[in-house]
Amino acid sequence: MPKSPLPTQVLLCLLCALLLGRTGAAQPGPNAYPLIPYPASLVPAAGSFPITRATRLAMPGAAKVFAQEAAQLQALLAYGLGQPLKPAAAAGANTIVLVYDATIGAPEGYRLTVTPQRVTLAAKEPAGMFRAVQTVRQLLPPTIERAGAGAPLRLPAVRIEDRPAYAWRGMHLDVARHFFSVNYLKKYLDLLALYKFNKLHLHLTDDQGWRIEIKKYPELTAQGAWRTFNKQDSSCIKKSKDNPDFALDPQHLRQRNGRTEYGGFYTQAQLKDVIAYAAARHIEIIPEVDMPGHMMAALKAYPDLSCTGSATWGKEFSVPLCPCNEGTYTFAENVLSEVAALFPSPYVHIGADEVEKTTWAQAGACTALMQREGIKDVNGLQSYFVRRIERFLQSKGKKMIGWDEVLDGGVDASATVMYWRSWVPDAPARAARNGNQVIMTTNNPLYFDYLPDKNSIAQVYQFKPTPAGLNPQEAKAILGAQANLWTETVPSENRADYMVAPRMTALAEVVWTNRPDYAGYLQRLKAHYARLARMGVHYRVPDLAGFAEESVFTTSTALAVQKPLDNLILRYTTDGSAPTPTSPTLAKPLPISQPVTVKLAAYTPEGLKGDTYTIHYQQQNYAEPVRGKTPAAGLTATYFDGYFPTARMQGAPAKGSAVVTEIAVPKAAEADKFGVQFRGYLDVPATGIYTFYLTCDDGGTLQIADRMVVDNGGLHSAIEKNGQVALAKGLQPLALDFVEGGGGYKLLLQYSLNGSPPQPVPAGWLRH
Numbered sequence: 001m002p003k004s005p006l007p008t009q010v011l012l013c014l015l016c017a018l019l020l021g022r023t024g025a026a027q028p029g030p031n032a033y034p035l036i037p038y039p040a041s042l043v044p045a046a047g048s049f050p051i052t053r054a055t056r057l058a059m060p061g062a063a064k065v066f067a068q069e070a071a072q073l074q075a076l077l078a079y080g081l082g083q084p085l086k087p088a089a090a091a092g093a094n095t096i097v098l099v100y101d102a103t104i105g106a107p108e109g110y111r112l113t114v115t116p117q118r119v120t121l122a123a124k125e126p127a128g129m130f131r132a133v134q135t136v137r138q139l140l141p142p143t144i145e146r147a148g149a150g151a152p153l154r155l156p157a158v159r160i161e162d163r164p165a166y167a168w169r170g171m172h173l174d175v176a177r178h179f180f181s182v183n184y185l186k187k188y189l190d191l192l193a194l195y196k197f198n199k200l201h202l203h204l205t206d207d208q209g210w211r212i213e214i215k216k217y218p219e220l221t222a223q224g225a226w227r228t229f230n231k232q233d234s235s236c237i238k239k240s241k242d243n244p245d246f247a248l249d250p251q252h253l254r255q256r257n258g259r260t261e262y263g264g265f266y267t268q269a270q271l272k273d274v275i276a277y278a279a280a281r282h283i284e285i286i287p288e289v290d291m292p293g294h295m296m297a298a299l300k301a302y303p304d305l306s307c308t309g310s311a312t313w314g315k316e317f318s319v320p321l322c323p324c325n326e327g328t329y330t331f332a333e334n335v336l337s338e339v340a341a342l343f344p345s346p347y348v349h350i351g352a353d354e355v356e357k358t359t360w361a362q363a364g365a366c367t368a369l370m371q372r373e374g375i376k377d378v379n380g381l382q383s384y385f386v387r388r389i390e391r392f393l394q395s396k397g398k399k400m401i402g403w404d405e406v407l408d409g410g411v412d413a414s415a416t417v418m419y420w421r422s423w424v425p426d427a428p429a430r431a432a433r434n435g436n437q438v439i440m441t442t443n444n445p446l447y448f449d450y451l452p453d454k455n456s457i458a459q460v461y462q463f464k465p466t467p468a469g470l471n472p473q474e475a476k477a478i479l480g481a482q483a484n485l486w487t488e489t490v491p492s493e494n495r496a497d498y499m500v501a502p503r504m505t506a507l508a509e510v511v512w513t514n515r516p517d518y519a520g521y522l523q524r525l526k527a528h529y530a531r532l533a534r535m536g537v538h539y540r541v542p543d544l545a546g547f548a549e550e551s552v553f554t555t556s557t558a559l560a561v562q563k564p565l566d567n568l569i570l571r572y573t574t575d576g577s578a579p580t581p582t583s584p585t586l587a588k589p590l591p592i593s594q595p596v597t598v599k600l601a602a603y604t605p606e607g608l609k610g611d612t613y614t615i616h617y618q619q620q621n622y623a624e625p626v627r628g629k630t631p632a633a634g635l636t637a638t639y640f641d642g643y644f645p646t647a648r649m650q651g652a653p654a655k656g657s658a659v660v661t662e663i664a665v666p667k668a669a670e671a672d673k674f675g676v677q678f679r680g681y682l683d684v685p686a687t688g689i690y691t692f693y694l695t696c697d698d699g700g701t702l703q704i705a706d707r708m709v710v711d712n713g714g715l716h717s718a719i720e721k722n723g724q725v726a727l728a729k730g731l732q733p734l735a736l737d738f739v740e741g742g743g744g745y746k747l748l749l750q751y752s753l754n755g756s757p758p759q760p761v762p763a764g765w766l767r768h
Contacts, residue, residue, distance in 0.1 A: 017212050032156040034527035036505045037196055037512035038520070038604040040165075045157035047116040051140075052153070053081055055096060056088035062100035068280060069129040071096055076137055093117050101476055101696065104128060108198070108282075111162035112136065114155045127282040131196055135160065138194070145534035160385040165514035166465060168439050170199030170286075170482025173496070174449075176206035176297070177232065178487040179252045179264040180496065185274050187493075191489075191501070191537065193281040195508035200278060202484060203288045204266075208232070208320045208488075211265045212287070216334045217302070224262035224297035226254070230349050233262060236491040245495040245538070268342055275343060287343045288402065290351030291546075292321035292331060292385055307363040312357030323385035324365035333392050340396040347416065352386050353403035356577070357651040383409030391414055401439070407431060411417060420447075420484070423744035428467045432477035440465045440481040443701045444697065444744060446507070448499050450717030454543040457525075459718075460506040461518050483507050495722035497538035502528065529682060533606040541568070541602050541610030548691050549590075549613070550709065550723030552620045558589040558599060559615065563759065568602040568610075578612050592617050622687055623705035627729025631767035633679035634659040635734070639669030645740040647699040647713040649675045661763045663736065671740075678736040680760075680768035684727045686753075693758050695720040695748040700738040702749070731767065 033042060059070055074084040092099040099122040102472045103110065110132035124131040135156065143150025171192055173180065192200060210224030252264045278285050292668045296318040299311035307322035320329045340348060354419045357378035360366045366381060366597040375381055390400040390412060393433035404427045413435030420441045433436045445459035465481040483504060490496050501527060509521055532539045546562035561570055570586040571579040579601040586600065596617050602610040638657040640649045669676050682704060694702050694710040697718035702710040704725050712721040726738050738747050750758040
């Protein structure tokens with residue numbers, strides 16, 4: 001008999017259920033996979049996998065090789081569940097399965113498959129399984145980073161196949177200039193692990209401190225690990241009055257003989273503990289003992305190791321070890337024997353950078369050695385030293401790494417070259433053609449001691465580890481890249497966090513994924529701030545926008561701040577004091593009708609304070625143009641040789657001049673240290689308030705219409721500063737001074753009008 005039609009209410013219920021089912025199984029949105037670095041292949045899927053106390057963990061057959069990684073996954077999930085998962089004998093419903101897969105070729109490769117019924121992590125090597133666990137970690141809510149009640153644990157359905165683009169994915173930490181505790185080293189390693197780095201380069205010795213116990217030479221740490229305050233310490237103490245992150249860490253201070261001393265060192269037992277901690281996270285620690293230069297801390301204890309018998313400063317750098325005395329090699333080999341025995345890494349870094357060779361040229365022993373060995377100059381003498389040390393390291397089963405200065409006097413093809421000097425652009429190619437493997441640590445943008453600004457993350461993300469111009473065979477010499485944190489002005493753990501995070505996440509994606517998607521990366525990065533906060537990372541709060549540091553109005557204006565994260569709380573002052581957590585909030589645009597200084601800072605929900613912005617508001621009339629002139633195209637660029645720390649060349653004799661059609665340093669002006677004065681007019685096309693953005697490394701100033709617009713003076717890394725000026729249409733006098741104090745330069749001038757994106761100043765505007 002025919003079936004009766006379904007009641008209307010039943011039909012509606014079925015329809016609702018169908019719609020709800022489709023909604024629940026819909027493809028997840030773009031924010032469902034906020035992974036950094038982004039996987040090589042990610043295919044979204046519908047649904048999700050909830051992890052509860054009823055979920056089981058299975059490790060069938062050969063997967064027992066992943067016992068350590070399974071324990072790490074269990075520890076992570078226990079933070080969110082309050083207990084580890086119970087084991088299962090085999091894969092089934094509501095199970096997380098670790099699988100050994102011999103078909104996965106890359107040592108750190110893995111496959112992750114999440115369905116509503118099961119999660120499968122597959123790898124061939126334990127390192128690959130660990131990377132898979134870190135991907136699971138990032139897909140879970142940030143509350144997983146700390147024990148306690150948090151968000152429900154749920155993984156979005158997905159299929160990921162992943163492997164790194166580069167074998168060397170490194171971070172560096174200088175513990176010599178300022179010292180860091182064992183606990184901080186472990187925190188640093190946890191951060192590296194989260195973002196799939198696999199190398200930590202530990203800079204253990206320098207002029208300012210010797211940080212590793214050497215049992216044969218106890219005075220290296222008894223004397224060399226401690227110092228009275230130096231210029232860098234004093235500078236940090238001064239800055240700490242405005243920013244507590246610059247305060248010297250009290251755990252590294254001691255009172256001795258009526259003096260306050262700063263320092264510390266790691267015992268070999270402590271370093272073994274740190275090495276094991278890193279190894280469990282599949283991170284290799286590469287030790288650096290810098291020689292023959294940067295050795296003042298050692299020479300204070302053993303001055304006879306220098307050619308002068310003293311520990312002093314030379315013309316540019318500290319007096320080095322003497323490569324002409326056999327006692328130097330005995331010392332170096334004894335030190336490196338203990339280092340090689342302690343660190344399982346196949347590499348030992350010997351530095352060999354910034355060597356003050358003047359004392360060698362003046363030493364009779366060196367003259368005799370050079371004659372005996374047929375060495376032509378002091379660069380050859382350095383090469384002699386480096387080759388002897390490399391042969392010794394090879395006898396210990398180690399490979400030598402040196403900074404790219406090792407190329408200057410010649411180096412064997414067996415050495416690994418760490419490239420850092422951006423002003424020697426052919427060094428990577430020379431090394432590759434010499435047969436050397438190369439690690440890219442280009443000072444700009446990979447020196448993370450360079451002060452960050454709003455462009456820093458983009459500059460790191462746009463970095464290409466393999467330089468242009470290498471043929472396919474030469475390109476194989478590039479092992480990868482790392483970022484370096486030198487700590488002359490980084491005296492605290494909070495400051496170290498600030499300098500590396502979140503910049504390091506950009507590098508993580510460059511060396512793992514090597515497939516640029518900057519817009520996608522920025523969107524994914526937003527989800528990481530809460531995770532970093534949960535991990536106790538004192539990260540740099542992203543930059544505020546919508547204003548100029550030197551702002552101008554004609555009648556009135558308003559401060560309308562653009563927040564990079566919706567949850568930031570803006571606080572400000574107008575009395576010259578720095579904002580505090582109790583300062584007034586800026587929830588809507590602030591009207592400005594008279595000259596005033598506004599200080600502004602953003603606070604995160606966790607209470608982390610961002611940079612303090614000082615905004616000077618000036619009232620200006622539109623500057624009248626220069627009339628009655630018909631200048632030619634371009635600007636006059638007058639250039640000078642010399643060291644000009646204040647971006648002013650008054651009284652210095654000019655080396656030459658040229659007409660330039662863009663704001664760029666003439667080729668003839670380039671030198672180790674130089675200055676350039678650009679003079680002429682800006683042919684302003686329309687009356688308005690213009691914003692100019694001046695990026696300098698080292699320093700520069702911009703004046704337009706005889707008004708100071710941007711003061712970016714001093715000697716510093718590539719930092720952008722901006723300012724506004726009210727200009728009437730027509731010719732406006734322009735004066736831009738730029739100085740370079742050594743170590744590579746950058747100069748960029750951009751402008752915007754009425755909120756437009758910054759863009760280069762058109763060549764047609766430049767007149768003289």
